[in-house]
Amino acid sequence: MSFKNFLKEYSDNIHIEAEFIDLTYNALNGLGFSADNTIACVSICRDELCQPLAHMVNEKWGYAFILSSLAGMSWAGKTGLLAALSHSPQIDGRERYVFYAMSHVAVDEEGRFGYCKRPGRQDQSPACGALDVLREHLAKGQIDQEIDIFDIELSLVKMRLLEEITPGDTPDLFELAKISQKAVQTDLERSIKSLIDTSKSDYALISGIQIHRPETNYILPLTFYAVANGVKFDF
Ligand SMILES: [Zn+2]
Helix, strand or coil: CCHHHHHHHHHHHCEEHHHHHHHHHHHHHCCCCCCCCCEEEEECCCCHHHHHHHHHHHHHHCCCEECCCHHHCCCCHHHHHHHHHHCCCEECCEEEEEEEEEEEEEECCCCCECEECCCCCCCCEECCHHHHHHHHHHHHCCCCCCCCCCCHHHHHHHHHHHCCCCCCCCCCHHHHHHHHHHHHHHHHHHHHHHHCCCCCEEEEEEEEEEEECCCCEEEEEEEEEEEECCEEEEC
């Protein structure tokens, strides 16, 4: 997909990243979430292009618990998530958690998905780089699913996302970003369901795709809801 067509298709639902963080904070404020009573948890890729989001979440919500791994997947597991939950403030007898979970893709000056220029480098750089490695493996038919102890996170990305990809397909980096977003959301929701008691705690899940453009980062939100006092609110 070209960036022009992308903007046409998603124009109603794309936000400048900084404005999106404000928007989510203000919307959740209306349901009683605030920096004083909530712990934020972030799952984004390790790529430095992704880190402005973590920085803005820290500024808005206070320092976040980091669940992040390559490609925005989270391998912190039950132990990591339980640690995050147990660090929440307990205000008025309730705990509150807000999760930001994002995959990512770059779009370069020519509007090509999956590529960007990085400061001080002349070559084109892929983003997400981990998904680009997966794409190369798919193109070559390298679909082994063993854990390489020296490349654990990529092994896990590959194992998990191969469950979502039709054998023989080689999705482009935007499609892979959509697939990894869906996977991290699904996995997080499964953990949330088993670990969060909504009679005692409120939470919000915000998930989508970070889009890196030369001028700034954008967010394409694909999920944004909260559960407060046991009631689900979709935004
Ligand atoms: Zn990445």
